[in-house]
Every structure is written in structure tokens, then in C-alpha cells.
Amino acid sequence: MPRILLTAAGSYGDVAPYTGVGARLREAGHRVALATHDSYAPLVRAAGLEFRRLPADPRRPGATGQRRNTGPRALLRTAAAFLRELGDGLADAARQDTDLLLFSTTTAPLGHHLAEALRLPFLDLPLVPGAPTGDFAPVVGGGRSLGRRGNRAAGRLSLRVLDRLHADAARDLRARLGLPPATARTVRRRTEAAGRPVLHGFSEVLLPRPADWPAHLEVVGNWWPWHAPGERLPPVVEDFLAAGPPPVYVGFGSMAAGDGERLGALAADALRRAGLRGVLQSGWAGLAAPEHPDLLTVGALPHALLFPRMSAVVHHCGAGTAAAGLRAGVPTVPVPVTADQPFWAARLAALGAATAPVPFRDLSSDHGAARLADALTQVTAAPARRERATAVARRLAAEDGAGAVAEAVGRLSA
Known part of the structure; x- marks a missing residue:
């Protein structure tokens, strides 16, 4: 059985679903570590998973999720700083005994550099659809349809914005890992071209799989946060x-x-x-x-x-x-x-x-x-x-x- 490192970062909703995934893999006999922020260490350990620390905890005072009345440019700068700190944490969390990497929505763009350096197989496990489609506009834009051509164009633009946001963090992480220079956009396109399976953790009951997605982009259903089987309300x-x-x-x-x-x-x-x-x-x-x-x-x-x-x-x-x-x-x-x-x-x-x-x-x-x-x-x-x-x-x-x-x-x- 492979030894698995699952990585997730962000708010509770960005992290908790992966405790359910990790618990299922543990039940199947795998050794599973979940790398995330200190705030979620009790949840990770309660699910029977090894906890590994990621920095940039959004619950700490002054973190991205705690800021109010902040302009768009300042938010982008804060997000970029969060990602640079996160990149260092991902490199620290990976150990020599790892056989397989699993990446969340938040950690995948940087995780791909890590997988390249360690020469490890990986799976992307996003919670939201990110690949361009004509069926709907990018989800972060509120979902207002721009027509099929407009939706696809907006989807490609959103990926370029994401690449730019990760640019500094990707450069620093590649240098630390001893990898040759490559832009975030280059690595993303290389990953897309490889056609590796991408499993999306939402239900087609709520959002049908886009008909124009390539076959390797799958929608498998929700991942539910782990809780103890006998747990009751207070x-x-x-x-x-x-x-x-x-x-x-x-x-x-x-x-x-x-x-x-x-x-x-x-x-x-x-x-x-x-x-x-x-x-x-x-x-x-x-x-x-x-x-x-x-x-x-x-x-x-x-x-x-x-x-x-x-x-x-x-x-x-x-x-x-x-x-x-x-x-x-x-x-x-x-x-x-x-x-x-x-x-x-x-x-x-x-x-x-x-x-x-x-x-x-x-x-x-x-x-x-x-x-x-x-x-x-x-x-x-x-x-x-x-x-x-x-x-x-x-x-x-x-x-x-x-x-x-x-x-x-x-x-x-x-």
C-alpha cells in the first residue's frame, strides 16, 4: 500500500472535506498524512490521520481571511504572500517515505512543482470546477453566463490570472527544489497536456459535468468532513x-x-x-x-x-x-x-x-x-x-x- 501525503490549505471548507477522503483511504489500508494548518490539527488526528503542519494559517491574527475593508490590490498582494509561505510549507511536509501526492484545490498549482521534483505520481482533488467550459462562466466570477464562447474565454482568462498570482511562489519553490526555471503557466499547461485524472469533489446533482470537458476531468461526488460515528449533538x-x-x-x-x-x-x-x-x-x-x-x-x-x-x-x-x-x-x-x-x-x-x-x-x-x-x-x-x-x-x-x-x-x- 502506498504512503500518501494529502495537502489542503485555506478555510475550514477548504480543508475539512479531505479528512473524509483521508479516513476512507486509511480504512483501505493506506498510511495517510494530511498536511494543513495548525487550526485543523485536532480534526486531522481525530480522523486517524498523521498531521503535518502547513504555515500561513488563515485563522492567525492579520491573515488573509481575517482582514476587512481591504482593496483588491492589497488582497492580491496578501494572497501572493500567502502562496509563497505555503510553497515553503509544502516542501517541508514532503518526506522521503511518500509514494503518492494528493492535492486540494488550493495546493495543486504549487504541488505540481513538488511532484516534479520528487518524481512522484499525484492526483488533483479540487472541490470546485476550474477548467474552462462553455457551460458556465468561471465560478469565482459569480456564474453569470457570457454565452458558450464567452464562458470559455473567461475560463482561460481566469487560469492566466491564477498563473500570475502563483508566479512568485512558483519561482521561489522551484529554486528551493533545485528545478530549472519554468513559469506557473508552463507547468500548468504541461500538467493539462499529460491528461492525468482530476477528480472533482462535488455532485452532478448540483452541477452536471460539462459536456465539453476532456475525459480525464471527472466529477465523483462530494467528500464529507469526517466525524466520529457515535458523535452526538451536545x-x-x-x-x-x-x-x-x-x-x-x-x-x-x-x-x-x-x-x-x-x-x-x-x-x-x-x-x-x-x-x-x-x-x-x-x-x-x-x-x-x-x-x-x-x-x-x-x-x-x-x-x-x-x-x-x-x-x-x-x-x-x-x-x-x-x-x-x-x-x-x-x-x-x-x-x-x-x-x-x-x-x-x-x-x-x-x-x-x-x-x-x-x-x-x-x-x-x-x-x-x-x-x-x-x-x-x-x-x-x-x-x-x-x-x-x-x-x-x-x-x-x-x-x-x-x-x-x-x-x-x-x-x-x-
């Missing part, structure tokens, strides 16, 4: 659930850092207007519910345990959270903030399992609470969205994304 949560009708979940994950007091008050106001109970998950925003018998604030809890007990979920629509709501069979009020979130919000709405998106910026207006309350009333009053979400959940339950990764690893090891 007693305080169970008591709250038993005290009334199913509440609404509200959380923004790694978004809106430091804005929790305002958002908590707004969510409480919206829930009161809609006549609903609520569970607020603190997240990076520090979201907190005002003292009230119909409101509860919780910390980190597995969505797989919490979401099925909700009447609806309100969230930022990161790829993993969007899928978790569908898996639970509950309808969504999407409140996208940035990056790929508007894309997934639009997909949920198109699927019939969510209301029209409520852009996060709208929550800063005087009518933010009223807008959110209206969406909450829509999503809980009409059964059609819940019925649609329940039907989708049944289809997701038949998929085994982590099993597909284990099969691909088996083929590489044969």
Missing part, C-alpha cells in the same frame, strides 16, 4: 431542539470576520419577524444570538448532525456548506459573500432547493433584516422547496465520492 443543543419546533440555522463560516455582533442582532431581528426559532453558529464572524429563549448560539458542530434537525439553513454558500444543506434535505436561504459562493447560491436556487440569493451586502442596508425575514418566510412556509431538497438528498445518499478517490488510488498503486 445536551444544550438537544434541549433547545426539544423545546419547540425545528429552528433555522444561521451561519457564515469563515466569512465576515469580526462582524458577529451586528450580524447576530440582524439575524435575531429577521427570525423574530418571521416567527421562527434560530441556531446561530459563531464561525469566524463571532456570530452571537442575543439572550432569548428562541435563540441559541453554538460553536463548531458537524453539519451532518445539525442540519437535518433544522427547518431551513441560512449560510454563505461555500461549496461544502451548500452540499451539506442538500444532504440534510433542508431548504436554503443563500447569502453569498464572495468568490465561488454566488455561483453555488445560483445553483441551489436553480435546483429548486433554495430561495433567490440574498447578497451579503444587502444585509448592511436599513432593510437587511426585512429582506432576510421575507426569505425566511418563503423558505419555511412553502413545502415545495423542502420536498425538492429531500428528493436531492436521496440522490446524494447514493453517491460515494470518497470511494471513487480510493478506487483511483488503487489503480495508481496497481
Whole structure:
């Protein structure tokens, strides 16, 4: 059995799905190390995986994910600095006993240089579609279609932007690894031309595989964060659930850092207007519910345990959270903030399992609470969205994304 190094970097949603992949590979008899940030070391070890440290932890004070009111140019500079630090960490995490490298969405562009230097086989395991297609525009652009030719052109442009963002980190990493100079774009094109399998960790139920993708780009289904088989919700949560009708979940994950007091008050106001109970998950925003018998604030809890007990979920629509709501069979009020979130919000709405998106910026207006309350009333009053979400959940339950990764690893090891 090969010794596997799995690498993942970024927010919780960028990392946690790979604990499920790693656990499945461990169950298949592989030795698996997951290299990621210190914040996720307990989760990695709980899943039975070896933890290896990556720097540039976005949870540290002043990191990219914690900055507010920062202009686009400053954000790009911060992201480039993050990648240069990440490159050094990837080189440190790889050891001589490694037989196979698995790269996440975030680590793949730099990981390819590492695989070249170590002469190791690898698999890319992205959580979002990145290859150009005529079916939709780049996901980080919000998903507004530009027509088939326009979508493909925009997809190619987004790859060039990504190449530029990685340029300094790639140059430094290649020098450290003793590789000849090569641009990020050159290495990306070389990797694409090789036609190695790329396994995407989302479901075709939510986003069908583009018809114009080459055969090596596969969509295998979601990878779910690992949690202990016998884990239960804390007693305080169970008591709250038993005290009334199913509440609404509200959380923004790694978004809106430091804005929790305002958002908590707004969510409480919206829930009161809609006549609903609520569970607020603190997240990076520090979201907190005002003292009230119909409101509860919780910390980190597995969505797989919490979401099925909700009447609806309100969230930022990161790829993993969007899928978790569908898996639970509950309808969504999407409140996208940035990056790929508007894309997934639009997909949920198109699927019939969510209301029209409520852009996060709208929550800063005087009518933010009223807008959110209206969406909450829509999503809980009409059964059609819940019925649609329940039907989708049944289809997701038949998929085994982590099993597909284990099969691909088996083929590489044969």
C-alpha cells in the first residue's frame, strides 16, 4: 500500500472535506498524512490521520481571511504572500517515505512543482470546477453566463490570472527544489497536456459535468468532513431542539470576520419577524444570538448532525456548506459573500432547493433584516422547496465520492 501525503490549505471548507477522503483511504489500508494548518490539527488526528503542519494559517491574527475593508490590490498582494509561505510549507511536509501526492484545490498549482521534483505520481482533488467550459462562466466570477464562447474565454482568462498570482511562489519553490526555471503557466499547461485524472469533489446533482470537458476531468461526488460515528449533538443543543419546533440555522463560516455582533442582532431581528426559532453558529464572524429563549448560539458542530434537525439553513454558500444543506434535505436561504459562493447560491436556487440569493451586502442596508425575514418566510412556509431538497438528498445518499478517490488510488498503486 502506498504512503500518501494529502495537502489542503485555506478555510475550514477548504480543508475539512479531505479528512473524509483521508479516513476512507486509511480504512483501505493506506498510511495517510494530511498536511494543513495548525487550526485543523485536532480534526486531522481525530480522523486517524498523521498531521503535518502547513504555515500561513488563515485563522492567525492579520491573515488573509481575517482582514476587512481591504482593496483588491492589497488582497492580491496578501494572497501572493500567502502562496509563497505555503510553497515553503509544502516542501517541508514532503518526506522521503511518500509514494503518492494528493492535492486540494488550493495546493495543486504549487504541488505540481513538488511532484516534479520528487518524481512522484499525484492526483488533483479540487472541490470546485476550474477548467474552462462553455457551460458556465468561471465560478469565482459569480456564474453569470457570457454565452458558450464567452464562458470559455473567461475560463482561460481566469487560469492566466491564477498563473500570475502563483508566479512568485512558483519561482521561489522551484529554486528551493533545485528545478530549472519554468513559469506557473508552463507547468500548468504541461500538467493539462499529460491528461492525468482530476477528480472533482462535488455532485452532478448540483452541477452536471460539462459536456465539453476532456475525459480525464471527472466529477465523483462530494467528500464529507469526517466525524466520529457515535458523535452526538451536545445536551444544550438537544434541549433547545426539544423545546419547540425545528429552528433555522444561521451561519457564515469563515466569512465576515469580526462582524458577529451586528450580524447576530440582524439575524435575531429577521427570525423574530418571521416567527421562527434560530441556531446561530459563531464561525469566524463571532456570530452571537442575543439572550432569548428562541435563540441559541453554538460553536463548531458537524453539519451532518445539525442540519437535518433544522427547518431551513441560512449560510454563505461555500461549496461544502451548500452540499451539506442538500444532504440534510433542508431548504436554503443563500447569502453569498464572495468568490465561488454566488455561483453555488445560483445553483441551489436553480435546483429548486433554495430561495433567490440574498447578497451579503444587502444585509448592511436599513432593510437587511426585512429582506432576510421575507426569505425566511418563503423558505419555511412553502413545502415545495423542502420536498425538492429531500428528493436531492436521496440522490446524494447514493453517491460515494470518497470511494471513487480510493478506487483511483488503487489503480495508481496497481
